[in-house]
Amino acid sequence: MFDFHILLFLFPAGLYFCFKRLTDATIFIVMYGLTSMYFAGVMVRLILVATPAVCLISAIAASATVKNLTQVVRAKSQAGQSGSSKGTSTTKGSSKGVIDNSQPFQKNGAMALLLGAFYLLSRYAIHCTWVTSEAYSSPSIVLAARGAHGNRVIFDDYREAYFWLRQNTPPDAKVMSWWDYGYQITAMGNRTVIVDNNTWNNTHIATVGRAMSSYEDEAYDIMRSLDVDYVLVVFGGVTGYSSDDINKFLWMVRIGGGVFPVIKEPDYLVNGEYRVDKGAAPKMLNCLMYKLSYYRFGELTTEYGKPPGYDRARGVEIGNKDIKLEYLEEAFTTQNWIVRIYKVKPPKNRW
Template identity: 95%
Template sequence: ALLDQSQPFQKNGAIALLFGAFYLLSRYATHCTWVTSEAYSSPSIVLAARGAHGNRVIFDDYREAYFWLRQNTPQDAKVMSWWDYGYQITAMGNRTVIVDNNTWNNTHIATVGRAMSSYEDEAIEIIRSLDVDYVLVVFGGVTGYSSDDINKFLWMVRIGGGVFPVIKEPDYLVNGEYRVDKGAAPKMLNCLMYKLCYYRFGEMMTEYGKPPG
C-alpha cells in the first residue's frame, strides 16, 4: 500500500523535472538566438541600438548616404573619404573614390589624411589637385556612434605625417590629450575634418531638455 501511495509523488516529481529541464533549455535557446542576432547578424554598415523603451532602432545612414550619392551626383563624380568607405562607395554609390580598402598606395592615403588634417584654405588646394567633386565624412555626434571619422582622425594625422612631415600629431593634442571640445588644440578646431563634422552642430538638439549642440 505504501508503494502505491508513493507512485503519484514520483510521477509528479518526474513531470516537474521535465518541465524544469524544458524551461531551462528554452531559455538557453532564446539566449543563444539573442547573442547570435547581436554579435553576428548586424553588419557594420547597418547600425542597431535600443531606444528609451527597449525597442530596437535601426540606423541605415550609410546606405542612405551612398544611395544619395548614386541618385544626386554626376556619374563621373569623384568622392574623397577615408579609405574605410572606399569599397562601399564604389559598390553602393557607383562613384569613383580617391582611396579605398586596397591600401597598397600609402602615398595616396597620406594625401587624403593631409587634406583632412589641414586648414580649409590648404585642404581645398589638395582637393583640387586630386580633382575631387565631393568630400564624405562620417560623424556620430548626434547618435553617439563611436566609430566615426573624429575617432579615426589621429590615424589620418599619423599616416599623413608619415609621408608629409609638415603634419605633426602633437599639434592636434592638448598636453598629450586628444580633445574635440572647445578646449581642443587650435589646429584640431580649424582643420577640414573638424569643420565638416561639426558644421552647424551647435544648432542641433541632441538631448531633450538641454541646450543645442
C-alpha cells in the same frame, strides 16, 4: 573577452595538451594557433584568422579535461565494486580497503568538476548565440541600436547617402573619404573613390589624411590636385555612433604625418589628450575634418537638458560652433546626420 569568452583560458590549456603529445598534426596546430594569435594582437581584424585555431585548440583542452575526469569517475566506481566483491579477509585486502576510503571524495570532486565544465561550456554557447544575434547580426551599412524604451532602432543612413550619390551626382564624380568606406561608395554609390580598402599605396592614403587634418584652404589645394568633386564624412555626434571619423581622426593624422612631416600629431592634442570641446587644440578646432563633421551642429539640440552642440558620441559640448565653409558647401546630410556629403566648389575666376 567579449569575442573569446572562456576560450581565453582554454587556449593555453589546449597548447599544454598539444605539447604533451607532439606529432606532426599537433605541431601544425600549435604553430597555427600561436602565429594567428600574434597577428590578431597586431591587427584586430585578423581575429577572423585566429578564431578557428583558438576554437580547435580550446576544444582539445575541453575534450582532454572531460575525458580525464570521466576516467576518474569510472575507474573509482569499478575499483570500489571489485574491492567489495573480493572482501577484506587478508592484510593486503584490508590495506586496500583503507585506501579506497578516499575514493568517494575523489569521485565527488571529479563529478563537481564535470558539472562545472558543462556549465561553463553551456554559458559559452549562450554567449555566442547572444553575440551573434546582437553584435554581429547587422551589416556594417545598416546600424541597429536600442531605444530609450528598449525598442529596436534601425539607422539606414549609409544606404540613404549612397543612394543620393548615385542619383544626384555626375557619373564621373570623384568622392574623397577615409578608406574604410571606399568599397561601399564604389559598390552602392557607383562613384569613383580616391582611396578604398584595397589601396596599397600608403602615400595616397596619407595624402587623404593630410587633407582631412589641414586647414580648409590648404585642404582645398590638395583636393584640387586629386580632382575631388565631393567629400564624404561619417559623424556620430547626433546618434552616439562612436565609430565615426572624429574618433578615427588621429589615425588620419598619424598616417598623414608619417609621409608628410608638416602634419604633427602634438598639434592636435592638449597635454597629450585628444579633445573636441573648448579645451581642444586650435589646429583641431579648425581642421577640415572638424569643420565638415560639426558644420551647423552647434545649432542642434541632441539631448534634453544639454546645450546645443552636445556631442553624444564624445559626451562633450563642441568647442567651435561658429563654423563657416569657404571652399566647400554642404550637399547632403542623412536623416540621423551619420553621413554628410560636401561638394567642392570650383576655383574662382581670377580675371
